[in-house]
Each structure stands twice: as C-alpha cells, then as structure tokens.
Amino acid sequence: MLSRRLALALAASLTLAAPALGQAEDWRRTHPELVFSIIPSENSSGVLDRYSPFMAYLSKALGVKVTLRVASDYAAVIESLRAGQVHFAHMGPAAYARAAIVTQNGVEPLVTMANSQGAIGYYSVLYVRAADPAQSLADLRGRNLCLVDPNSASGNNVPRFAMNKLGIDPEAHFGKIVYSGSHENAVIGLGQGTCDAAFNWWNTERESNLLRMVAKSMARAEDYRIIFRSDLIPGSPITMMRSAPEALREAVRRAFVEAAATDREAFLRISDGTATSYVPVRTEDYQVMIDLSRFIDQMRRRRS
Known part of the structure; x- marks a missing residue:
C-alpha cells in the first residue's frame, strides 16, 4: 500500500506531466495536416521529384500528413507562412531575414543542412x-x-x-x-x-x-x-512561426535532425547525396543576414 507522502508525490508528478503530454496531443488535433513550402531554386518539377520521398518521411515521423507546396517566389513563401497557409518552410537566409523583419521576429529558424564537408553555409x-x-x-x-x-x-x-x-x-x-x-x-x-x-x-x-x-x-x-x-x-533554414505550438516546433526540428539516420535515402535525395545532416540553428546565427537586409533597404531608399 502506498504511503500518503508517496501517493501525493506521484499525483503531483502526473499533474506536471499532463500538460506536456496534452500539448503534444493537442497540436495533432489542431494541425491534422501540415503544409511545407520551399522557395524555388530550380524548376517546380525538379523540386517535386526530389522532395516526394522526404514528404513521406516527414508524414511518418510527425504522425500527420505533410504536403509540399512549391512557391512562385520568395515573397510568396513569407506571406503564406505569415498567413498560416504554410506551417513550415525551407527558405534562403535572406528570405528568412526578410520574414524576421516583416513579422517583427515572429519567425524561428529550426535547422539547416550541413554540406559534405560539415560546413553550415554556402x-x-x-x-x-x-x-x-x-x-x-x-x-x-x-x-x-x-x-x-x-x-x-x-x-x-x-x-x-x-x-x-x-x-x-x-x-x-x-x-x-x-x-x-x-x-x-x-x-x-x-x-x-x-x-x-x-x-x-x-x-x-x-x-x-x-x-x-x-x-x-x-x-x-x-x-x-x-x-x-x-x-x-549562413545556411538556408527550415523556418516556422513562433506562434506555432512549441511541441509542434520541437517535433519538426527533431524530424529534420533525425532524417539522415532514419530515412537516409529520402535525405540524400533532397541533397543530391552531398550533405551530411540537418543541424539545429538559432536566431542569433542569422543576425548578420538581418543586418544585411536592412542595408539593402537603405540602399533602395537612397535610390528612390
């Protein structure tokens, strides 16, 4: 028979654990399908061909359907992310910097890809x-x-x-x-x-x-x-809005970090077999790009 002190301690631990478990379950109820968008660096057909196996991997890793949306341009990805039409996106560091500026730091970089030499950037x-x-x-x-x-x-x-x-x-x-x-x-x-x-x-x-x-x-x-x-x-980050549930952001980050080991074939397909893994990144890693974007804005204002 449990002592009163042990019973109280157990009850308290379950109470503390419940919100975390509930949050993990909640994001799947509120987000039964996720949309991943990518900024085009090649023709749309090439993107779809390379990313289809990775979408299947993400769907399995996250436990919800993940669909791919290829954007028409950089601005479209930023606006779709801000409007909630896209849940996470692969964007270049300058596009991330622009998103950080227009959303007043409302976006978060999760991971970026390390190249064949282990460098994080290009x-x-x-x-x-x-x-x-x-x-x-x-x-x-x-x-x-x-x-x-x-x-x-x-x-x-x-x-x-x-x-x-x-x-x-x-x-x-x-x-x-x-x-x-x-x-x-x-x-x-x-x-x-x-x-x-x-x-x-x-x-x-x-x-x-x-x-x-x-x-x-x-x-x-x-x-x-x-x-x-x-x-x-700095490397191109996978980005989400900070307003997304924390448990969802962490699940997406973990799925990308584990991709190279869990589904090597799908991972190598999106990198043409030349990258090593996804690695976590921080907001501070992209401050140089935010400063650069502000410089470009100043240059444009001077010419106008």
Whole structure:
C-alpha cells in the first residue's frame, strides 16, 4: 500500500506531466495536416521529384500528413507562412531575414543542412561563360547581369553588399540587370546570352546549382567559370512561426535532425547525396543576414 507522502508525490508528478503530454496531443488535433513550402531554386518539377520521398518521411515521423507546396517566389513563401497557409518552410537566409523583419521576429529558424564537408553555409559566386575575357566584376562594366530574386541571399543581397564594399554601384556599373526568378533561370540566361554574368549559389566543388543542372542534362560545367566568390553565408533554414505550438516546433526540428539516420535515402535525395545532416540553428546565427537586409533597404531608399 502506498504511503500518503508517496501517493501525493506521484499525483503531483502526473499533474506536471499532463500538460506536456496534452500539448503534444493537442497540436495533432489542431494541425491534422501540415503544409511545407520551399522557395524555388530550380524548376517546380525538379523540386517535386526530389522532395516526394522526404514528404513521406516527414508524414511518418510527425504522425500527420505533410504536403509540399512549391512557391512562385520568395515573397510568396513569407506571406503564406505569415498567413498560416504554410506551417513550415525551407527558405534562403535572406528570405528568412526578410520574414524576421516583416513579422517583427515572429519567425524561428529550426535547422539547416550541413554540406559534405560539415560546413553550415554556402557562397554566392559569379559565373561568366568560359570563353569570356572578364576576370573580375570591374571587367563587366556596361554589360548585362543576371540576379535571381530581390529576396535571394546568394542571388541578390550578398552580391549587392559585396559590390558596395568594392565601390561598385550595380545600377550604374552594368548595362542592364535582370531578375531571372530562379537560380536555374540565371544560368540559363547566361548560357543563352540574356546576360553576361550570373550570380548563383555554390557550396563546394562537388555541390552547386550548376552541378545539379549538369546532373539533369540542363547545362555543361565546362561552359562556365567563376570570377567571384563571396564570404560564407549562413545556411538556408527550415523556418516556422513562433506562434506555432512549441511541441509542434520541437517535433519538426527533431524530424529534420533525425532524417539522415532514419530515412537516409529520402535525405540524400533532397541533397543530391552531398550533405551530411540537418543541424539545429538559432536566431542569433542569422543576425548578420538581418543586418544585411536592412542595408539593402537603405540602399533602395537612397535610390528612390
């Protein structure tokens, strides 16, 4: 027979545990289906093909159906997240910074992907055609430049910040600036002559958007060369609104962190077999990108 003291202690422990258990159950009742969105760095069909097995993994890991929504552009993902039409999203660090600004820090970065060398981040590089005589940004005066999207880190914000440090005003330096809409389209524009140089994301010699296009027979690596590489950019985070239940945010974080070990095939599919794992990140890791976004805003206001 339990002593009165032990019985009281047991009752108290169960009372304390009940809210935590209840919260874990509650989010599945209020969120019987989750929507995951991704910002396009390639054509929609390529995203759907790579992510379908991972959506099946997330559905099993979280215990609710997870559907994929491919956004039309960076701003669409931010607005869908804020409106509650999307529950979590993969976005570039500049898009995350923009979301943090417009929601007044209402978003939380959960995890990012570590590349094949274990580094957490990537670079912005500037490609020209292999036969082009240009060796630097200075050599491209009067010629046409392909950027990606106004809210792209490697495709706009980081290049503009780097050019500012070099004393280059892009609008004055280049003959024309074209926003291509995606990283793939920027490379295609360069290949077709729409522009003479194109910014793009690049991880390592083995990991880049260009090599992903090569694997899909969309480009030849030998047709292009790099004439500029930025400093390391924080990795693209999986992001949720802070207003989402804490238990849900933690469940999503855990599912991504465990993905490489639990469903290796699905994980390697989304990274083209080149990443090692998802790792947790903090808000402070992206303060540099928030500061950079504010710098870009100031530059735009000066020109207007």
